[in-house]
Amino acid sequence: MSTGILIVDDSPQIRNMIKLWIESETNFQVCGEAGDGVEGIQKALQLKPDLIVLDLFMPRLGGLETAKAIRSALPETPIILFTLYADSDVAERAREVGVNSVLSKMDQMDSLCSEVGRLVGVS
Numbered sequence: 001m002s003t004g005i006l007i008v009d010d011s012p013q014i015r016n017m018i019k020l021w022i023e024s025e026t027n028f029q030v031c032g033e034a035g036d037g038v039e040g041i042q043k044a045l046q047l048k049p050d051l052i053v054l055d056l057f058m059p060r061l062g063g064l065e066t067a068k069a070i071r072s073a074l075p076e077t078p079i080i081l082f083t084l085y086a087d088s089d090v091a092e093r094a095r096e097v098g099v100n101s102v103l104s105k106m107d108q109m110d111s112l113c114s115e116v117g118r119l120v121g122v123s
Contacts, residue, residue: 004031005116006049008040008066009082010058014105018053018082018112025113028120037061037069044070049077050120053112054099056083056090064097071098078119082112 005028007015012035019030032047034040038060044052052070056063067079078100083090086104094102101115 004029004047004049006030006032006034006040006043006047006052008034008037008043008052008058008063009055010035011055014055017109021109022053022113022116025110026116028116035059037063037066040066041069041073044077045073048074051078051080051116053080053082053116056081056085064093064099067094067099068097080112080115080119 005022007018007030009015015033022028022030031049032043034043036059040054054063054067063081070077070079079098081094081099081102082105084105086102091102100119103111103115
């Protein structure tokens with residue numbers, strides 16, 4: 001059953017910005033939010049979202065470790081790493097743990113919405 005998008009970021013302001021942008025620019029709804037990696041894994045397992053938008057640096061458990069845990073439990077769920085630190089090293093490490101796409105928070109939010117649509121097969 002389709003549930004929407006899970007946003008995992010330690011900044012409430014960033015989570016709100018992503019939620020508002022996704023819900024106004026795509027046909028998706030945000031089904032849940034988490035403020036750290038541990039909570040993100042719990043919410044992912046509970047909600048089984050269509051897609052996860054994940055930050056890199058968070059308290060308790062970072063984005064790469066979170067992505068690895070989510071990928072093993074939900075192997076088909078696309079994961080976007082949305083971070084200020086989107087360099088080639090981060091992108092390579094992210095791919096190794098199963099992240100589908102790495103986007104910089106410095107890019108336009110249009111990039112995130114386009115990638116959400118691409119990964120879930122909806123424009």
